[in-house]
Each structure stands twice: as C-alpha cells, then as structure tokens.
Amino acid sequence: MFKELRPAVVSFLLLTLLTGIAYPLLVTGISQATMADKANGSLIVKDGKPVGSELIGQSFSDPRYFWGRPSATGPMPNNASASSGSNLGPSNPALMDAIKARVQALRDADPGNSLPVPVDLVTASASGLDPHISPAAAEYQLARVARVRNLAPNTVNKLVADHTEGRQFGILGEPRVNVLELNLALDALH
Amino acid sequence: MINGLFQIALFLGVLLATARPMGYYMLRVFDGKLPAFVRWMQPAENFFYLLCGVDSKHEMRWTQYAMALLCFSLLGALAVYALQRLQVWLPLNPQSFGAVSPDSSFNTALSFVTNTNWQGYAGESTMSYLTQMLGLSVQNFFSAATGMAVVIALIRGFSRHTTQTIGNFWVDMTRSTLYILLPISTLLALVLVSQGVVQNFSAYQTVPLMESVSYDQPKLDDSGNPVKDAAGNAVTDKVVVKEQNIAMGPVASQEAIKQLGTNGGGFFNANSAHPFENPTPLSNFLAMLAMFLIPAGLCYTFGSMVGDTRQGWAILASMTILFVGFLSVAEYAEQQGNPAFTALGVDQSVSATQSGGNMEGKETRFGIVNSALFATITTAASCGAVNSMHDSFTPLGGMVTMAQIQLGEVVFGGVGSGLHGMLVYAVIAVFLAGLMIGRTPEYLGKKIEAFDIKMASLVILFPPLIILGGTALAVMLAVGKSSIYNPGAHGFSEVLYAFSSAVGNNGSAFAGISANTPFYNTALGFAVWAGRFWLMIPVLALAGSMAAKKRIPVSAGSMATHTSLFVWLLTGTVLLVGALTFVPALALGPVIEHLNMIKP
Numbered sequence: 083m084f085k086e087l088r089p090a091v092v093s094f095l096l097l098t099l100l101t102g103i104a105y106p107l108l109v110t111g112i113s114q115a116t117m118a119d120k121a122n123g124s125l126i127v128k129d130g131k132p133v134g135s136e137l138i139g140q141s142f143s144d145p146r147y148f149w150g151r152p153s154a155t156g157p158m159p160n161n162a163s164a165s166s167g168s169n170l171g172p173s174n175p176a177l178m179d180a181i182k183a184r185v186q187a188l189r190d191a192d193p194g195n196s197l198p199v200p201v202d203l204v205t206a207s208a209s210g211l212d213p214h215i216s217p218a219a220a221e222y223q224l225a226r227v228a229r230v231r232n233l234a235p236n237t238v239n240k241l242v243a244d245h246t247e248g249r250q251f252g253i254l255g256e257p258r259v260n261v262l263e264l265n266l267a268l269d270a271l272h
Numbered sequence: 273m274i275n276g277l278f279q280i281a282l283f284l285g286v287l288l289a290t291a292r293p294m295g296y297y298m299l300r301v302f303d304g305k306l307p308a309f310v311r312w313m314q315p316a317e318n319f320f321y322l323l324c325g326v327d328s329k330h331e332m333r334w335t336q337y338a339m340a341l342l343c344f345s346l347l348g349a350l351a352v353y354a355l356q357r358l359q360v361w362l363p364l365n366p367q368s369f370g371a372v373s374p375d376s377s378f379n380t381a382l383s384f385v386t387n388t389n390w391q392g393y394a395g396e397s398t399m400s401y402l403t404q405m406l407g408l409s410v411q412n413f414f415s416a417a418t419g420m421a422v423v424i425a426l427i428r429g430f431s432r433h434t435t436q437t438i439g440n441f442w443v444d445m446t447r448s449t450l451y452i453l454l455p456i457s458t459l460l461a462l463v464l465v466s467q468g469v470v471q472n473f474s475a476y477q478t479v480p481l482m483e484s485v486s487y488d489q490p491k492l493d494d495s496g497n498p499v500k501d502a503a504g505n506a507v508t509d510k511v512v513v514k515e516q517n518i519a520m521g522p523v524a525s526q527e528a529i530k531q532l533g534t535n536g537g538g539f540f541n542a543n544s545a546h547p548f549e550n551p552t553p554l555s556n557f558l559a560m561l562a563m564f565l566i567p568a569g570l571c572y573t574f575g576s577m578v579g580d581t582r583q584g585w586a587i588l589a590s591m592t593i594l595f596v597g598f599l600s601v602a603e604y605a606e607q608q609g610n611p612a613f614t615a616l617g618v619d620q621s622v623s624a625t626q627s628g629g630n631m632e633g634k635e636t637r638f639g640i641v642n643s644a645l646f647a648t649i650t651t652a653a654s655c656g657a658v659n660s661m662h663d664s665f666t667p668l669g670g671m672v673t674m675a676q677i678q679l680g681e682v683v684f685g686g687v688g689s690g691l692h693g694m695l696v697y698a699v700i701a702v703f704l705a706g707l708m709i710g711r712t713p714e715y716l717g718k719k720i721e722a723f724d725i726k727m728a729s730l731v732i733l734f735p736p737l738i739i740l741g742g743t744a745l746a747v748m749l750a751v752g753k754s755s756i757y758n759p760g761a762h763g764f765s766e767v768l769y770a771f772s773s774a775v776g777n778n779g780s781a782f783a784g785i786s787a788n789t790p791f792y793n794t795a796l797g798f799a800v801w802a803g804r805f806w807l808m809i810p811v812l813a814l815a816g817s818m819a820a821k822k823r824i825p826v827s828a829g830s831m832a833t834h835t836s837l838f839v840w841l842l843t844g845t846v847l848l849v850g851a852l853t854f855v856p857a858l859a860l861g862p863v864i865e866h867l868n869m870i871k872p
Contacts, residue, residue, distance in 0.1 A: 090343040092324040102410040106525040113465040121471040137547035158487045162518040165542035167633040167661035169784035171758035198619035205632040208545035208660045214636035218626035255553025256639035
C-alpha cells in the first residue's frame with residue numbers, strides 16, 4: 083500500500099493540473115479567441131444590449147406572441163439558472179391535468195381554432211429552456227397572432243418561414259422554429 | 273420516418289467505421305508504440321514517471337495492480353469531497369455558492385470517482401466553476417482512464433501465458449489520459465463550442481424578458497415560518513419577474529470528457545438536454561458518437577491483443593445485435609406516444625412538420641428519434657448523460673433504459689468496464705456450452721477452471737444483489753418512500769432505477785425521485801462504490817489467473833469463439849441471465865404501468 087503512495091499522490095497532483103487547469107484554460111483560450119459569441123452564450127444584442135440568448139427560450143402567454151414549449155422549471159417557467167424537466171411519469175394524473183390546462187389555454191386564446199394541438203406545444207421540454215417549437219406548433223398559432231396584431235397571415239407566415247430551421251445538413255435532428263427570435267422580429271415590424 | 277431510420281443507420285455506420293482505426297490506435301498506445309503524431313509527447317511521459325517514482329518497465333501482479341487502482345481512486349474521492357466542502361473559500365465561484373452538504377458531497381465524490389456521475393444536486397445552483405473543473409471534470413478523466421486500464425489488464429491476462437503479471441497500472445492510466453482522452457476531448461470541446469456550447473468563467477448573464485412572468489411565493493414571517501391566514505391557508509406574495517438569469521461556465525471542456533469517458537455528469541441540472549450543453553443536432557450526434565467511440569474501438573484492440581481480430585468482431589457483433597434490439601423497442605414506444613394525450617385532443621402523429629410521439633420531457637431539436645437513440649446509448653454505455661427525461665418516457669421506453677443498465681451495461685458499455693463485463697459473460701457462455709457437451713470449457717486457449725468461474729459469478733451475481741436488496745430496503749422504509757415523486761407502479765420504477773443506475777455506475781435517473789436526502793445519498797454512495805470496485809477486483813483476479821495459465825493448442829474439441837454460433841450464444845447468455853434476475857422486479861414497475869396505460 084505504502085509503495086503505491088508516492089506514485090498515487092504525485093500522479094494525482096500532476097494529472098489534476100493537466101486535466102483540471104491546463105485543459106479547460108486551453109479550450110477557453112482558443113474558444114474566446116476564435117468563437118467568442120458562441121462561447122459566451124450566443125446572446126442576441128439589440129442597440130448594444132443583450133436581449134436574450136438564441137439558445138435559451140423565454141416564456142410567452144400573450145396571444146400577440148408565439149408561445150414556446152411549456153417549461154417545468156421553478157419557481158417560474160424558463161428559469162435559466164435552474165434547468166429542469168417535469169419528470170412527470172406517463173400515467174401521472176398531474177401530467178394529464180397540466181396538458182388539459184394547456185390545451186384549454188390555447189383554445190381560450192383562439193376560440194375559432196379547432197385543429198388538434200401539436201404535442202410539443204402542450205408538453206414540457208426536457209431542459210425547461212427549449213428555444214424551439216415544431217413548425218406544426220407555429221402553424222397552429224399563426225392565425226391567432228396575425229389576427230391579434232392585425233397583420234395579413236401571409237406576412238406572419240413569411241416571418242415564420244424565415245425563422246424556421248431545417249434539419250442540420252438536411253439530415254440530422256428535427257425542423258424547428260426559434261420562438262424568441264420570431265417574436266423579436268414580430269415586434270420589430272411595428 | 274424514413275429520415276429517422278436514416279439518422280439511426282448513419283450513426284451506426286459511422287460508429288462501426290471508427291471501431292477499427294480507434295481500436296488500432298489504442299493498441300499502439302497501450303503497447304507503447306506511439307504513432308508519429310503523438311510521439312513528441314513521449315519525453316514528457318517519461319519525465320512524468322520520473323517525478324512519480326514509477327518504473328515504467330516494472331510489471332505488476334494483479335494484487336498490486338488492484339492496490340494501485342484503489343489508492344488512486346481513494347485519493348480522488350477525498351479531493352472531490354474536500355473541494356465541495358471548501359468551495360465557499362476558494363476562487364472561481366462567481367455565484368458565491370456555499371459549501372455542499374456533507375452527505376451530498378460524500379455521494380457526489382464517490383459517484384464521480386466511480387464513473388457513475390449520479391447527481392443528487394443541480395449543477396448550476398450548487399457547484400462553483402472550480403469544483404466543476406478541478407473536482408468533477410478531473411474525475412471524468414481519471415475514472416475513464418482507470419476503466420480502460422482494468423480492461424487492458426484483463427486482455428493481457430488472456431493474451432499472456434505462464435506469467436504472474438498483467439501490466440503496470442500507472443503506465444496504463446497515464447497513457448489513456450495523455451494519448452486517448454485528452455487529445456480527443458480537446459478537439460471535441462472546440463467543435464462543441466462552434467455549435468454554441470458555452471466556455472467562459474463569467475458570472476451568470478442577466479437579460480430582460482420580452483414578457484414578464486409572475487408566480488406566487490409563500491410568505492414567511494421573521495423566523496422563516498410560512499404565514500397562514502385565518503382559515504389556515506398559506507399566504508402568498510405575487511412575485512413579478514422581468515429578467516432572466518442565464519447560467520454560464522466552462523461547460524464545453526467538461527462536456528467533451530463527460531461524453532467521451534462515459535461519465536455523464538452534466539454541468540447543468542438538465543444535462544445534455546440543456547441548450548448550452550447540447551445546442552444542435554450535430555453536437556448531439558457527436559455526443560452520442562463519443563459515448564460509444566472507445567467501447568467499440570476496444571473490441572478491436574482486444575481482438576488484436578489476443579492475436580485474432582475475429583474474436584473482437586464477434587464481441588462487437590453481439591453488442592450491436594443487443595443494441596439494435598433495445599433501440600427498436602425504445603423508438604417504437606416513444607413514437608407511439610401516450611394514448612392518454614390523444615384523448616385530450618393532442619396530435620401525436622409524425623409528419624413533415626412535427627416529430628409527434630411522447631414529447632413530454634423531450635427537446636424539439638432532438639424530437640423522438642434522437643431522444644430515444646440517445647437514451648438507449650447512454651444506458652447501454654454506462655454513461656448516464658441524458659438529452660431527454662427518462663422519468664417521462666412511456667413505460668416500455670423507460671423499461672429499455674432500465675433493463676440495459678440491469679444487464680450490466682455490457683452492450684458497448686462504459687469505457688473499459690463494458691468490455692470487461694462482456695468478457696466475463698463470454699467466460700460464462702463457454703462454461704455453459706462446456707456443460708452442455710460435457711467438456712472442459714476453454715476461452716482463447718485458456719482452460720476455464722473453478723476459480724475463474726467463481727470470479728465471473730461474483731461479477732454476475734453481485735450487482736443484482738445490491739440492486740434488488742437496496743430497492744427492497746428503500747420501498748420498505750418511510751425515508752425511502754417519501755422521496756418518490758410519481759404515484760403507483762411508476763414510483764416503484766423510480767426507486768428500482770435509482771439503485772440500478774448506482775450499482776451499474778450509470779448515473780442517469782428517473783429524476784422525479786428526490787435523491788438528495790441523507791438516506792439516498794448514503795445508500796447510493798455505497799452502491800456506486802460497491803458496483804465499481806467489488807467488480808473490478810474479481811475482474812483483476814480473473815486477469816491474474818488467466819495470465820498464469822498455460823496456453824493450450826486448439827484441437828478438434830475446442831469450441832470456436834469467433835463464429836456466429838458463439839455470437840448468438842453470448843447474446844443469449846446476456847439476455848437469459850439478465851431476464852432471470854430482473855423480470856420479476858420489472859413486472860412490478862414498467863410492465864404493470866404499460867398494461868394499465870393501454871387498457872381500453
């Protein structure tokens with residue numbers, strides 16, 4: 083046991099310096115020098131001030147805006163310093179109540195719309211910070227946003243299309259719409 | 273649908289294509305015959321041995337190898353414990369987090385040293401940047417390097433004969449770190465940053481919200497007790513929030529090694545579902561590839577070291593068969609979705625504009641295909657990173673994740689630990705075949721004798737004992753039951769998953785369970801330690817025993833262990849042993865829940 087003590091202590095210290103200090107500093111140095119925007123959180127800057135991050139969703143409940151994925155973070159939704167999913171099991175009555183309430187809120191905001199509700203619009207995301215919704219979820223809300231804002235549906239449709247991202251390289255992942263950027267663009271129209 | 277199958281095929285194709293070059297590279301590293309592009313580091317490696325007082329030519333018996341490994345791991349556990357307890361006085365703590373509680377620090381220290389990375393805490397509200405990088409990230413390297421060292425020692429046991437020694441732990445561990453983990457992590461971390469993973473030491477960034485949100489907060493009196501009104505109801509204050517406080521940190525450097533070393537401990541609470549850990553489908557693809565890269569490559573390394581690459585391909589084939597089987601169930605179950613959602617007027621069908629399926633606890637950019645794929649990989653690989661919340665999976669989807677952990681994570685498995693688990697199963701498989709035809713079993717020219725079967729049996733029997741025993745204990749005790757979040761059969765699954773994950777050194781969870789309590793922190797802390805080292809020691813003993821044996825020539829009576837017959841025998845052995853052990857427990861959890869869910 084004692085024979086192994088010196089190699090254990092010395093190798094532990096040296097390799098800790100290498101992997102715990104030198105390695106993260108090297109990655110930070112290169113990233114900050116070459117990809118500072120990304121390394122610092124992909125912030126959206128307007129008039130010199132950050133107004134959000136492209137990658138972090140915000141919570142919307144006003145019919146004038148597109149709504150994002152429901153968020154289960156506490157104490158408020160989309161809490162970006164306490165990411166979390168709901169962890170509700172598939173047969174938990176609390177999950178059914180939550181979904182029922184979300185469907186109802188969407189119907190109340192848009193009484194004429196009787197389309198089935200896209201599943202991602204009424205289920206909580208894994209991180210509680212999902213910045214995206216599916217194109218189907220944007221389509222579902224399009225008529226409401228256009229009506230409340232007195233805009234031609236085509237105008238809104240075009241804006242949605244501009245903020246829709248396809249699969250990466252045409253293959254990977256799922257098509258998606260960035261909600262915060264879309265809503266910022268909507269406000270910028272006026 | 274077509275695209276989904278294509279994405280899965282692409283992943284498997286790329287993975288299998290990397291197995292040979294990766295395996296060949298690792299072979300050169302462990303033999304000390306470094307390829308030119310890393311040979312310039314060799315003087316540094318030799319100087320390092322000089323400082324440590326290690327003679328790199330010295331060969332260890334299995335007992336000394338095990339002792340060195342335990343010494344090194346124990347030191348790591350102490351360091352991680354100390355860093356958490358002292359972080360309040362240490363630098364790089366911009367959010368001024370206090371000391372972590374003793375029981376949580378104990379649990380986290382053991383969990384990271386054992387490559388488990390079970391997390392009872394939430395990273396972004398608990399750990400300082402220094403603790404994350406100097407404590408947790410360092411153990412991500414060390415525990416992976418240790419896992420690789422053990423499997424290389426076991427392979428040497430098979431490839432050598434009539435010798436007492438199985439290599440030098442310090443050399444194997446150092447080479448894994450310097451030449452395999454560190455260079456690949458650096459490259460991966462930089463690619464991750466290019467996708468949007470953050471890498472900085474700033475305080476959390478505050479941004480204005482476009483639309484303010486409000487919530488009710490229980491009102492507290494001066495002594496911190498909740499205020500109640502005349503009717504006994506809690507009084508609440510309405511809080512209006514106008515800003516979002518976005519967590520930051522040196523994430524990319526930790527994320528890369530967390531995936532590559534099959535560690536799985538997220539920088540943030542939401543782990544690889546967090547957009548700052550896993551922002552794009554490409555970062556997700558690379559994260560998945562990183563989990564299987566070394567385990568798949570090691571199969572080739574194994575084949576080469578024992579002098580017959582077909583032996584390695586046979587193991588890899590068996591792993592791939594099991595993986596595709598499990599993956600199919602998970603993908604199907606999640607895409608089918610939840611019948612109860614449809615009843616509420618929700619559209620779960622798959623189309624060009626939505627992924628459909630059970631999207632509770634999943635991210636839009638990953639959809640069903642990449643969430644179920646990631647979940648199957650992370651539980652096959654003993655990684656435990658998650659890009660979706662397993663607790664919200666359909667009963668069958670959730671069962672796949674749990675069952676893979678319970679089989680011992682031998683489907684690719686953790687870095688090193690997966691292959692050594694599978695080789696133990698191979699020993700059991702040839703033993704079973706030997707019983708059937710009445711011959712002395714042999715594997716790779718080594719006679720399998722009583723001592724070897726005893727060691728293999730320990731490795732197979734010990735984990736179920738702690739998993740099932742621990743689960744039984746927890747569901748009998750009030751402190752165990754009070755942490756359960758979801759009602760009914762699913763609540764039982766949460767506890768069963770927790771013990772499976774701890775003993776299997778996985779680290780993922782049915783995360784509804786409140787595991788940050790003294791009971792679970794302590795019980796699971798011991799479970800991770802036992803699940804790691806009480807298995808590594810019999811594996812090293814097996815390595816020592818194998819190395820000491822004579823090599824017997826292949827005869828007409830030897831069973832070939834590279835044929836498709838053996839691949840199926842091995843696959844069947846893994847499934848049979850796992851099924852016999854865990855079906856009763858799974859019947860009480862996910863099976864009941866599934867039957868209830870589909871009942872008309």
